[in-house]
Amino acid sequence: MNKIEHIGIAVKNIEESNILFTKILGRKPYKSEQVDLEGVQTSFFKIGKNKIELVAATSATSPISKFLKKNSEGIHHIAIDVSDITAEMNRLKREGIRLLSDQPKRGADAKLICFLHPKDTNGVLIELCQQV
Numbered sequence: 438m439n440k441i442e443h444i445g446i447a448v449k450n451i452e453e454s455n456i457l458f459t460k461i462l463g464r465k466p467y468k469s470e471q472v473d474l475e476g477v478q479t480s481f482f483k484i485g486k487n488k489i490e491l492v493a494a495t496s497a498t499s500p501i502s503k504f505l506k507k508n509s510e511g512i513h514h515i516a517i518d519v520s521d522i523t524a525e526m527n528r529l530k531r532e533g534i535r536l537l538s539d540q541p542k543r544g545a546d547a548k549l550i551c552f553l554h555p556k557d558t559n560g561v562l563i564e565l566c567q568q569v
Contacts, residue, residue, distance in 0.1 A: 438525070439518040442548075442566045443481070443488035447504050447513040451478045451493035454510075458482055458491060466491070470545045477501050479545040490516070490545065514552070514562040522549050522567035529553065541567065 448454035451469075458480075459465050466480040476499025480491040492513060494502035504513055519525045522541045530536065535554035544550035548566040555562045 439520060441487070442516040442518040442564075443490045444512060445490045445492050445514040445516060445564070446511065447501050447508070448491050448493050448510050449505060451480060451491060454491050454493070455480050458489065462489075468546065471495060472543075472545050474543060475499060475501075477545075481546060514564045516550075516564040516566045519565050519567050522551060522565050525565055526551055534558070541565075543569075 446454075455466055455469075462482050462484060464482065466482050468481045469479065470481075471478050473495075476494060476496035478493045478495050482489045482491075492501050494505065496502065501513065526536055526541070534557045537552040537554055541549035541551050544564075544566065546566075547569050549569055550567075551565045553563040553565070
């Protein structure tokens with residue numbers, strides 16, 4: 438595990454949230470991307486070496502849509518940068534941590550991703566990210 442890669446924030450409306458976070462952070466998102474596999478639209482803001490990812494649902498079946506039905510807008514996940522996602526997934530399985538997928542998936546920002554089950558991580562959804 439190298440560093441916190443980004444903090445993901447679930448939002449209902451990506452355009453309105455981009456305007457709000459542009460006001461808050463004093464800068465526009467450096468990247469926006471639709472991830473069809475996950476059914477989400479993302480926007481990334483840089484703050485020094487750190488990033489914030491805004492995530493909005495593009496389908497009623499996306500994980501973000503389900504999250505927003507249960508919760509209000511807010512922090513959705515903490516992403517951790519790893520050098521070898523497969524090795525980390527195997528290590529965490531050996532430690533008894535459940536993964537939400539058996540294989541890494543393509544995520545936003547040119548990353549391979551895998552989420553850890555929040556029931557095994559004190560209720561925090563943790564995303565592993567590896568640069569491709």
